[in-house]
């Protein structure tokens with residue numbers, strides 16, 4: 312960790328923001344490698360090892376079991392031939408799983424015009440591939456995980472940062488009690504990780520994401536495991552049960568409700584890796600057949616209808632499955648301060664009011680509103696072109712606090 316990162320942390324014992332003081336035992340040219348963080352308020356001490364502040368305080372048994380399972384899973388990856396170079400090349404890897412990861416990241420980078428120097432937390436960072444990608448794109452990235460195992464945890468970060476071309480922070484901690492100061496980050500990225508929570512943990516995680524985000528900041532939910540009518544279990548642990556992942560799938564509406572309850576304004580995104588929502592023609596080769604040509608025409612017409620796209624996405628997300636949940640949840644600027652610590656009814660009311668205020672501000676193109684995110688690759692490309700011609704890097708409003716919404 313860099314010494315200047317210490318004030319952005321929160322003591323996991325007494326929950327004081329910015330109270331951890333760092334003493335250094337070893338450093339290299341990039342960062343502090345060994346040392347101790349001591350809380351000025353409660354005097355708790357936490358080690359820093361291999362550059363990672365260890366802020367996982369009193370983890371429950373299932374967290375310990377999952378972290379230990381990832382050590383064993385790392386051995387399996389090694390046996391399957393995974394090494395430093397393969398991890399460094401992620402998300403480019405020849406498999407359906409990694410195609411979806413790559414396409415989802417690309418969708419995010421083309422839909423959200425991340426301003427350089429904004430802070431993003433990669434929650435449940437695992438190999439840290441996404442933290443690396445964000446750092447390469449100029450963001451200040453923080454990888455957060457409960458595991459350190461090389462190939463399956465935070466020490467994997469050394470593969471990316473050793474040559475000095477990128478840098479990102481790593482923090483050992485749990486998503487349901489993030490050891491990060493309140494209102495200190497602009498984006499929280501959760502890729503296939505929220506379902507590693509039981510219902511209590513899920514609720515806490517949304518509340519924590521809301522707390523650590525600045526007003527206007529965004530929680531980016533990517534590829535989250537779903538329950539659907541066709542697959543009401545959602546989680547399939549065949550072959551990975553010995554690694555004791557703490558996995559629970561939820562219905563799309565549950566993720567959305569928990570986000571809403573925490574105070575977020577939510578937008579469900581279309582997964583571009585699915586050809587209907589992506590760049591591809593619905594029928595790639597209509598050929599000569601009359602029926603195929605008619606199907607292609609109908610598909611193209613439906614593809615360009617917003618209502619049809621929304622209906623199809625709702626069908627996939629709730630009934631048919633075959634996709635995972637992508638959702639962007641924004642912490643509203645207004646009516647935020649007053650709603651924290653309030654009960655669900657008041658939160659819901661403030662969230663609805665904040666959502667309405669955001670829509671009005673968007674219609675009036677006020678800079679604090681946050682843009683409506685592009686739904687299709689074409690819309691994303693069009694917006695990117697508008698940005699280029701306006702010489703703008705980003706119009707993401709996060710970070711500029713309105714005094715009324717500061718806590």
Ligand SMILES: C[S@@+](CC[C@H](N)C(=O)[O-])C[C@H]1O[C@@H](n2cnc3c(N)ncnc32)[C@H](O)[C@@H]1O
Pocket residue numbers: 374377378381412434435436437438440441455456457458463464484485486487501502503504507
């Ligand atoms: C399925 S992996 C997802 C990895 C990564 N986001 C990706 O896209 O490659 C789930 C990760 O979540 C981490 N995890 C599980 N429970 C967690 C918790 N309570 N807090 C933070 N991370 C957790 C695991 O250690 C694991 O690295």
Ligand SMILES: [Zn+2]
Pocket residue numbers: 322323324325326327330350351352353354355
């Ligand atoms: Zn403390």
